Amino acid sequence: MIKVNQLKKSFNDLEVLKDINFEVKRGEVLSIIGPSGSGKSTLLRCLNFLETPNAGTITIDGLTVDVENVKKQDIQQLRKKSAMVFQNYNLFKNKTALQNVTELLIVTKKMPKAEAEKIGMEYLAQVGLADKANKYPVTLSGGQQQRVSIARALALNPSVILFDEPTSSLDPELVSEVLQVIKQISTKDTTMIIVTHEMDFAREVSDNVIFMADGYIVEEGHPSQLFGNPQQARTKSFIQQLNEKH
Amino acid sequence: MNFDIGYMFSLIPEIMEYIPITLFMAILAMILTIIIGLLLTFMRSSKLKVLNYIATVYISFFRAIPMLVQLFLIYYGLPQLFPVFTKMDAVTAAVIGFGFKQAAFASEIFRAAFLSVDKGQMEACLAGGMTKVQAYQRVIIPQAFRNALPATGNTFISLIKETSLAFTLGVVELFAEAKMQASNTLRFFEAYLAVALVYWAIVVIYSFLQSKLERLLEKPYRT
Known part of the structure; x- marks a missing residue:
């Protein structure tokens, strides 16, 4: 479904991703964890070319892109196969909750407005915000905004949804409502890659977990394995530090 | 008394x-201001250094010279160099003069207006499969327009008043x-x-x- 091969990314002289290889199967949930600055978000943002990688190949749902020989149209096609949920929600501030969900359907999928609105309402209902359809983002709480942005991603019916620290900007009391929604989606067939600092959540929803440090994938495995019995020293010390905090 | x-x-x-001739000049000059102002804004944010440089010199020049000097330069000066400009009527010369000058100021307004739309919304458009042009059309420009409106309105008021200088060209x-x-x-x-x-x-x-x-x-x- 998703395959990343020898992906590399540098910002000027700083190598952020050194040699990244991984695979995600259809319907699987992959979590990426690791210390700040390890390259997790950059990796996610390379998958839809919000950051341009320097080398490697990315395959999503049958479309393979060679990073060094990429055309504008390829990037466009690749982006249409994924949807992203951002740390800061990034809702369109001049549009209502419903318009936020329908906008991309109308513009990029050329869907008639009425049909887009029907789908939009369905997904807003799924994240529990049908009653906020006509509200503007500024009137919604952070948790509600993030749920709208999840509805926006779901409505695109993408091959994969990329979550970039979806709860990191939220007030603590709003985190659980967003995690609940993501959890609920994860039980369906949606393929997801989640960059997160919420370890309990990662352990619960993931089929697979990647631990990253210093631009490498240090360890990869089933959550019970990676959290319960990490093999690498670097992973062990990271997990240990987390446990001490609790 | x-x-x-x-x-x-x-x-x-x-x-x-x-009033019609005054508003006619002001509105045409405003349209010119917006077109050239936007062009300057994009040139200044361009990765091409030469475009950036041209825009900077343009803004510096047109901000500095008095309106009246500029009108005389266009209407009385240009025909001396390029005879084709002798055919240019006074209203056209005035509109060009007003528009060229106000564009230099407007480009600063527009730049601030675009910067005030957070980058994340552009990313959300792109990640969702929009092209940059679509993102500007549907999301960025509508918000930048709102941010720019109060200051751009002042520009238009300036233009209405500046049209009075056109009398010096015989309008x-x-x-x-x-x-x-x-x-x-x-x-x-x-x-x-x-x-x-x-x-x-x-x-x-x-x-x-x-x-x-x-x-x-x-x-x-x-x-």
């Missing part, structure tokens, strides 16, 4: 007949008409007060319309 208020009021309708607009009335009757105060009141009324009406539009555009941002 030597002030004939009745005469002043009788002048107002006569002067008002020239008969509001001010030129007042001047002619004044020299006919030698009632200078009445004539110039009458034209001042007409400008005031135009700007008050325009400001009212703009505040209506601003309220409309504010809607998504009211909590």
Whole structure:
């Protein structure tokens, strides 16, 4: 479904991703964890070319892109196969909750407005915000905004949804409502890659977990394995530090 | 006191007949301002250094020279170098002069307006499969427009007033008409007060319309 091969990314002289290889199967949930600055978000943002990688190949749902020989149209096609949920929600501030969900359907999928609105309402209902359809983002709480942005991603019916620290900007009391929604989606067939600092959540929803440090994938495995019995020293010390905090 | 208020009021309708030419120049100049202003904005954010440089020099030049000097340069100066410009009429010269100058100021307004739309929204558009052009059309420009409206409105008010300088090129607009009335009757105060009141009324009406539009555009941002 998703395959990343020898992906590399540098910002000027700083190598952020050194040699990244991984695979995600259809319907699987992959979590990426690791210390700040390890390259997790950059990796996610390379998958839809919000950051341009320097080398490697990315395959999503049958479309393979060679990073060094990429055309504008390829990037466009690749982006249409994924949807992203951002740390800061990034809702369109001049549009209502419903318009936020329908906008991309109308513009990029050329869907008639009425049909887009029907789908939009369905997904807003799924994240529990049908009653906020006509509200503007500024009137919604952070948790509600993030749920709208999840509805926006779901409505695109993408091959994969990329979550970039979806709860990191939220007030603590709003985190659980967003995690609940993501959890609920994860039980369906949606393929997801989640960059997160919420370890309990990662352990619960993931089929697979990647631990990253210093631009490498240090360890990869089933959550019970990676959290319960990490093999690498670097992973062990990271997990240990987390446990001490609790 | 030597002030004939009745005469002043009788002048107002006569002067008002020239509102169309004044507004015609102001609106055309405004359109030119927006087009060149946007162009300068994009040039300044361009990765091509040469475009950036041209825009910077343009802005520096047109901000510095007085409006009147610029109008004379265009209308009386250019034909000397390029004979084709002798065919240019005074209204055209005035519109070009006003537009070129205000564009230099407007580009700064537009730049700030675009910067105030957070980068994340552009990323959300791109990640969702929009092209950059679509993102600008659907999401970025509508918000930048709202941010730019108050200051751009001031530019338009400046333009309405600056059109009075067109009389120096021989264009008969509001001010030129007042001047002619004044020299006919030698009632200078009445004539110039009458034209001042007409400008005031135009700007008050325009400001009212703009505040209506601003309220409309504010809607998504009211909590």
